[in-house]
Structures are given as structure tokens and as C-alpha cells.
Amino acid sequence: MSGTDFEAARVALVVAGARRAVQVLAPDEAEVFDEVVDRWRSPARRRVVAPGRAVGFGIDALLVGEIALQALSAGFAEVLAVGTVAGGRRWWRRRRTGAAPPPPEDGADGSTPPEDPDRQLSTLSPAVLARLREATARHAVTLGLPPDRAALLADAAVGALHCGPE
Amino acid sequence: MSGPPDSPVPATALRPASLIWLYGLIVALVASVGAAAGSIFFDSHWPLALSYGRAVTACERALGIAVGGGSAGPVDLGFLRCVADTQRGRAWVMTAGAAAVLLGFAAVVAVVPRWDRWRVRRYAGRLLAPAAYDRFAALCAARGLTGRRGPVLVVAPPPVRQPFTTGTVRGRPVVVLPLAVALDRSRRFDAVVHHELAHVAARDVAWVAVARGLAWVLVPALLAANAPTLWTPGADLLILGESTGRAAVLALLAACLAAALLRMRERHADRVAAAWAGAAPLVAALGADRTSPVGRWGRLTSVLARHPRPAQRVASLRRAEATSDGTAGQAGAVGLVAGLSMVLGHQLAQQFDATGEMWVAPGVVGGVLLGLGLTPGFARHARSARRGGAAARWWRPVLAAAAGAAGGRLLAPTAVVGLPVPPSSDYGLVATVVGAVAVAAAAATCVVVARLVAARGTRSGPRWRAAMYAAAAAVAVALLWPVPPVVVSLNGGSSLRGWWVYALPAAPWPYLAAALPVAAVLAVRVRAFRWQAAVWTPAAVTAVGAAAALLYLWTHPPRTLDGTLRSLQVVQSVALTVGGVIVAAGLRRRSAATSPSAVLGGALAVLGTGLAALAYWAAAGFAVGPVTVRTFVGAPLVWFGYLAAAVTALAVLAEDATPRRTAQPGAGPAPVGAVRAWLRAPAAPIGAAALACAAVTVLGVPGGYTAPVTAPTVRSGPPTRPDPTALASPTPATAGRPLGPAEVAQVAALTADVLPRYWQPHATRTRPGPPSRATPALPEPPSRAGRCAAFAEDRALHAWDPSQRATATASYETRPATMNVSRSLLFVTVSTYAHPVAPSLFTAAEADRAACPSYELSGIRFTPRPAAAPTLGDQAWRADVATLINGPRPISGTMTHLMVRRGHHLVKITFTAIMEPVDETLLHQATARVVAALPAARPIRSQR
Incomplete structure (x- = not known):
């Protein structure tokens, strides 16, 4: 599997999770969610500086959809980074001890993606999902969501990944 | 209008403060930078700078001032009159710079809000969050912002994430809310909208457009002014760096200034919004509780931030x-x-x-x-x-x-x-x-x-x-x-x-x-003012001062102009002293020093003393007119004003350095209490005044008596040059014979007699001639290829070297002026020969000149041309050579070669004028002076 396919699958899962979170937390935003996703997907559009440098309030106000996309994306990145480091450690240990690689498992730490990216990402272990939920909620708080709503957002988003979009 | 219960802001804070001073500040800044840009352009633009430098140099030479630089020169009245026309040209360039930058600034102020509106135009026709429009209209109506003053709402989806208000200077403001705020049904919507409406009510929108234009105008203006130098190869990088550095620092300060003023308006909007709808929703909307601590770089960048940090805004809201x-x-x-x-x-x-x-x-x-x-x-x-x-x-x-x-x-x-x-x-x-x-x-x-x-x-x-x-x-x-x-x-x-x-x-x-x-x-308050106390004590001090002044006038009756002026200055000093004592007594009680009552009492004392002396002056039979009144009363009052200002500044700085009673709300005006406290010990200032007045009248005026300053005499023309014909004629003993080395040196040095003061001697070289007494051979006709070499090397003259008995060269140059754009050098060589100098020398020299159209040496282009010789000596010959050094800033000049023969003697004068014309008068006088000192061998006749 190429890195591009894996990235596409990750993006699809993040969008699905964020859409579910918006449906739960802010159904009013559903009308513009696709616009938000388009902007989030396009790095060039993300770099466009928004107007607002005149007399402003000085505090950014983010849509729930934006927060969900960013929090879930950051959560994925964090979990995958942890898994990559753990995999690297195992590889180094095997190289030093000369031990044989273990048989393919369920990807408990997400470090060994199977051939099918959709299958790999949609069949995350409960441990990974728990870690993803915790990371997503934490990033949502950082982005300005109250803790209770951040927990709700993480539940909705990660639940959508676990159960599949409705 | 009063605020809600949780608002610490009183209702008076709701009145929008006038922003005129802010606009005035910005206009003054922009106009100043524009004038500076005009001045920089004037000096960077070589033709303008050159003409200015020439004019300054010419005036310095004409008046004989500031030669060699110095700060006193430019303030000489005669110099200022001399360069007035040139200065006026520079002033017009500066004015044009100020006008251009102001116009550019106005254009930016007009364009920037339109650019903002153009960027949000795509959201204007889209109806997102319809409920927000209704709530917005209700809030506007509650604050009286309807009709032409009423703002227009635009709800914008991402990437707009900050609520803001924009609008042209005279148009309706547009409040742009991000969708996240528009959909928010909590109290955050009201808090944010109230903040923006506070900006609208305070007319901040136009002001912010003005402040934002600063950075767009100042830096380009200064860069454009420096452009002529930036494009000039070989420009002085040190001076350029200093100028650019100053411009950069100024631009940075202007940006910080604009940001600080914008933050000030944000705090004001916060306070008004809190007064309208309460502080709690605003504090919640600011989210100060989850603000991360600010690091070192955050503090540095915060000086350029347009909003204070949320924690600062909340803290500002909580302090009434x-x-x-x-x-x-x-x-x-x-x-x-x-x-x-x-x-x-x-x-x-x-x-x-x-x-x-x-x-x-x-x-x-x-x-x-x-x-x-x-x-x-x-x-x-x-x-x-x-x-x-x-x-x-x-x-x-x-x-x-x-x-x-x-x-x-x-x-x-x-x-x-x-x-x-x-x-x-x-x-x-x-x-x-x-x-x-x-x-x-x-x-x-x-x-x-x-x-x-x-x-x-x-x-x-x-x-x-x-x-x-x-x-x-x-x-x-x-x-x-x-x-x-x-x-x-x-x-x-x-x-x-x-x-x-x-x-x-x-x-x-x-x-x-x-x-x-x-x-x-x-x-x-008139009713609260204790007139008796405030008037009688200064009156007692005034009586002391007036007695001292009258005593001096009585014991020193003015009989001469000098004595009159001395008496007047003693009276003035006494009057100032009594006023100073009263203010100093106020300084003893710190708050009183800053009170106007102390200043008022002192002024009354000065006035009373001066009037008493004036009355005595009139009673003694001296003339009294406006000048007398100004002398007795006006001068001490003026001096007292400056003294009081200095003491007030010191007192303001000093009173905060020591603990004092806290002012109570509702207390009466401070001056009244201060005067009351001061009056508790009236004997102290009276005694001090008596001692000080006695010192002045007995010992004299502090700092000594000064006579009137005579106005500087302005010389409108150049310094008088000696008349060469009036100078000493050659001694009969030397007539018709060759001169010795000392004599030729003495003759060459006579040039100094006719040089103005802006010339200085360079050196005088004397050498005896070769021992040969042979008749010189005529120079060989120069070949076509070497014709310019013959002219450049003076071969016609060198052909006479074998018969030379002695030669001396005196050299002079103009002194360095404030602006060294032009310079002249003068070399006077007097040679004496064993035989009378023959006309063939000039014939050969003229042939060399005629054969040489131009030549180049060491990067300098020389173009000889004929010139009319003066009628001096037995025969004279002259050739001018135009010189030119090409480059970004061409340097041109003229070298004049003048030779005069008289009997056994030859005078060769080389006058080099760089970036200025040859001073023909000076050249003629110098030549005439030297030639007149030579012994003649035959009657004078003229010849080219």
C-alpha cells in the first residue's frame, strides 16, 4: 500500500468522524460542513488569510466542524506517531538480538498497517480507539471547546469510526 | 444610561471620547515624515544638492564665516539672508514631500476599507444563520444605532474566524460575524456584538482605517526619498545605512504606536460593551481562563498586537x-x-x-x-x-x-x-x-x-x-x-x-x-477660594520686594545708559526673586508647588514689585512708555513664568516619589487646601524674600550685568580685496636685472596680499636655477603624436630650464567649507633667467595648445581651448583647459594657464577651479600683483 492511499483513507475517516460529530453537536453547521471540509483538505485554500484585521474582537471563533476535523486529525497523527516510535523500537531490538519478526497481528498499536488501508483503519483495536478518543478530546479542548463538549465530540467522532458512518 | 449590576464601568464611560487628538497625532506624524522625505530627496538628488552646496559655499566665502565647518556658522544672520533663496527651494521640496505623503496616506485610508469590503463581498448575499440577523437588529436598536449610523451585518463562513467591523470613512459600517458566533445561542453572541457596536458608536472604524495606513505609507515614502542614492553606484554606505536604520526604527515605532492606539480603542470597546451588557459574558467570550502563559517572544510581539491579551482585557474590565x-x-x-x-x-x-x-x-x-x-x-x-x-x-x-x-x-x-x-x-x-x-x-x-x-x-x-x-x-x-x-x-x-x-x-x-x-x-471655585489668605501673604512678600527695588533706585539714580540698564536689571531680578520665593515656599509643601495658587501668588508678587518700581520711575521724572512697562513688568513676569514651569515639572516628578495622603473622592479642589496649608507659616516666605532681595540689591544681579547685544553687522558683498595698483612697486635697485632665489620667493608670496580670507597658503617652494648661462635653444616643434604630451608637460617652458637662475612657487587653496562641493587651487611660479625671456616661448606654447584637441590622463579628460590673455608685463599668454571626471556624479572644472614675461622674469599662474567657475577677478589681481613686483626691462606691451 502506498503512503498516498493510506493518507487518503485517513482523511476519509477523519471527515466521516467529524461529520458525525457535527451532526451530534452542531446540526446548524451541517449546511456549511462540506465547505469547511473542502477548505481543510486544500492546503492552498487553508493558507488564504481571512479578512478581519480591521476593528475586530481579537478572539478566533471556530465552528464545531473545524474543531472536529483538526482535533481528530491531530489525534490520528498522535496515535500513529506513537505507533511508529514503538515499531521502530521493536525493529531495533530485533536487529540487535537477531530475533525473527513476530507474526502479523491486529495492529494493537497501529504500527503495522495491513495491505488494505480501509481495513486497517476501520478495524482499529479498542486500545487504539481509546487512545484516539483521549487525544481527540484533548485537542478539542485546546482548540477552545469546553471539556464536556469536547468529550462529546470525541465520543461521536471515534464512535463513527468504530461503528461506521450512519 | 447606566450599566448592568455586574458592570464595574460607570455610565460616564459610555460617552464616546473624542478621537480628534488621535487624528491630529497621525496627521502630524505623516506630515513630518513626508517633510523629512522631501528633505532626504533634496539631498539625495545630486543636481539639487549640488546647487545647494554651491550656494552655501558661496555665502560662507562671501561672509567669511563657518570656514572649515562649525555649528555657529549656519545661525549667522547674514549667512541666513545670503542663503535664503536657496533654502526656500529646499523648503518647497519638503512641503511637496509632506503633501505627497499626506495624499498617499489619504489614498491608502480610502482604499484599505474598500479592500476589506471587497474581500467580504462574497458573503454579503448569502443568508446564513437568519436568527442572528434579528438579534443583531434588536441590539442595534437598543443602542440607538439605526438609520445611517446603523451597521450592516454579514455572516461569513470560514475562513473568517474573527468578528470584525469595517467600513469606509463616511459609509455605513459593516459588522462581519463568523458563522461560529452567529450560530452561538449563548450570551457570547451578545457580548461580541456589543463589542463591535461599541466600536461603531465610538467611530473607531474610520480611525482604525487611518491607523492601519501608517505602515503602508511611511516606509515606502522614506525608501522613495532615498531612491536617488540607492541607484547611485559608489554611494556612501555608512551614511546610507544610518539613514535607512533611522527610517526603519521610525517605521517600527510608528507601527508600535499604531498598535498601541488600536489596543487602547479595544479596551475602550470592552468597557463600553461591559457597561451595556455586563462584564460576565464578555469575560466568558474572551476565554481568558484558558489562555496559556506568554513567553518572552510573546511579550515582544505583543507590542505589535492590535488587541491586548485576553487576560489583560479581563483585568482591565475588573478595575473601575x-x-x-x-x-x-x-x-x-x-x-x-x-x-x-x-x-x-x-x-x-x-x-x-x-x-x-x-x-x-x-x-x-x-x-x-x-x-x-x-x-x-x-x-x-x-x-x-x-x-x-x-x-x-x-x-x-x-x-x-x-x-x-x-x-x-x-x-x-x-x-x-x-x-x-x-x-x-x-x-x-x-x-x-x-x-x-x-x-x-x-x-x-x-x-x-x-x-x-x-x-x-x-x-x-x-x-x-x-x-x-x-x-x-x-x-x-x-x-x-x-x-x-x-x-x-x-x-x-x-x-x-x-x-x-x-x-x-x-x-x-x-x-x-x-x-x-x-x-x-x-x-x-470662587466661594471656596480664601481670597484674604491668598492675597495678603503674597502682598506682604511683594512689599518686601518693592521696598528693596525702590531702595536700590533711590540709592543708585541712573545717570548714564549703563547705569540705567544696571538699575533696571536689579529691579527685574528683585521682582523675579519675590515670585520665586513664593513658588519655592509652595515647593516646601509638595502638593502646593503644583497648585496654580502658588503660581498665581508668585505672579501677583512679581507684578506688584514691578509696578511699584515703575511708579517710582515715573514719579522721578523719567519717561514711561511701552518699552519701560515691558522692562519693569513684562520681563520679570516672563522669567517668572519659566521659573514656575520648571518648578512645577520638578514638583510633579518629586511628589510621586514620596508617600502622601490619598485623595478622597468628593474632596474639594486641591489648590484651596494647599493654599490653606501654606498660609500656616507665612513668616517663612516673607523672611526668605527679605534675605533674597537684600542679596540682590547689595551684591548685584545674579549672573552679572549684561549690556545690550549689538546686532551683527551683515556684509552684503565679498570682503574687500586690496587694490593691486596700490601695492608696493619694485625697488629701483632690482630693475632690469635677474632676481635671486630669495627675491623670487618674496615676489611669488606677494600673491597672498590679494587673496580673500577663504584662501589659505599651501606651500612655497624655491630652487635655484641650473648653473648654465647658455642661450636657450628654441623648443622642437612637437610631433603630431606627441602634441598633447608637449602641452601637458609644458615642454615649451622646460626648454628654458637651462638658463633659469632661480624659481619659486607659491601655492594656495580655498579653505574647506561646510559643504565641500567646490574648490579652487592657485599656483604662482616666478622664474628668473639669465637672459630676457623671448616671445618665442609663448609662440611655442600656443602651438602646443593648438595642436592638442584633448587628452585623457588618470581618468580625467582635458580639453584645452584658447583664452584672452590680460594686458600685463611685456607679453602674456593664456590657455584654458576644461576638465571632466565622468561618473555617476560628474566632476567638472577648469584649469587656467597664464604666463607673463617681463624682462628676465616669467610668471606662470595655474588657477584650477573644481565645480565652480574661475574667479577671473582674483586671477587678474593675483597676476597683476606679482607682475607689478618684477623689474621691467622694457616698456609694457600686450600680446596674445
């Missing part, structure tokens, strides 16, 4: 007395712009009319900016402090204003001068220090007036407040006006004491300081 007016930051900003504007105003006025009342221009500019820029803010600050029961700390804003003025003066953009100008950093340093002291005094005066306004409280109407602010500005003008003459005096341009005694009281501007006692009388 908190106000952004009258703080050290605002005072520093006003001081910076005032300092910069004073420098440019001085330059501009000086170059338009250096001989007129140009010194008042920086005083007017700085005084108006300080008086109207500081006093209203100080008054609001004082009111806020009184409301909160806290003592305002005034030393910070006073020092900040002084430091800002010093910074503005030092950072004034300088020209990338392509001309070698001598450094004048000491002059600038003295001006900076004197200017900062004067600005501190002016700021302290603003503090005094602001306290008066605050003490009157809500009983003061807008017209009364405006009159008080105008009084502060008038006093500031009077305080700042003397800065340039004092600086000139301290730099040796004139006598400081002479100026102080005679020129200062004769000027009308110091009398503007009378606005302060008038303001004090207006401010203090």
Missing part, C-alpha cells in the same frame, strides 16, 4: 479606575510625534524664512500637539483616579513624554547627504536635552491643567474643558518656543544672558503662559 488615557504609553507616543514634528517644523520654517520668527514654528507645533494630545487624556486619568480613590502617578507620563520627544528628535529621518557635511552631533545632543526638558515642563503643565479639570468634576461643560485644553496648549507653546534660541546660545551662537534679558521679554510668545493663571482662576 482602569483607563488607557493619560498613561505613560500615550504620553510617550504624543512626545515622540511632538519631538519629530518640532524638528521638521523647525527645519521647514527655517528654510522658508530663516531671518523671521521661524523659531516659533516648533513651539507652536509641539505645544499644540502636547497640550491637546496630553491634557484631555490626563484629565480623564485624573478623573478615573479620583473616582477610584487612588493617587495618580504622574511622573511616568511626564518622563515618557520627555523621552518620547527626545526619541523623536534623534530619530528624525536624516538626509543621505551626498555632500561632505561636518558632523554636528554635539549640536543635536544639546538640542535633544534642552527639548526634552522643555517637553517635560510642558507635560507637567498639562498635568496641572488636567488636575484642575478633574477637580471641577462633572460641573465642567465641554466648552469650559476645551478652553482649559487650549490654555494648556498655549502654555506649552510658551514653554517650547525658547528651545531653538537657547540651543543656539548654548552652542556659542549668541549670548544666552543677553538673549534672556533683552530678546526674550520682547517676543510676544512667552506671554501665552499667562493662560495658566487665567485657567487657575477659572478652575478654582
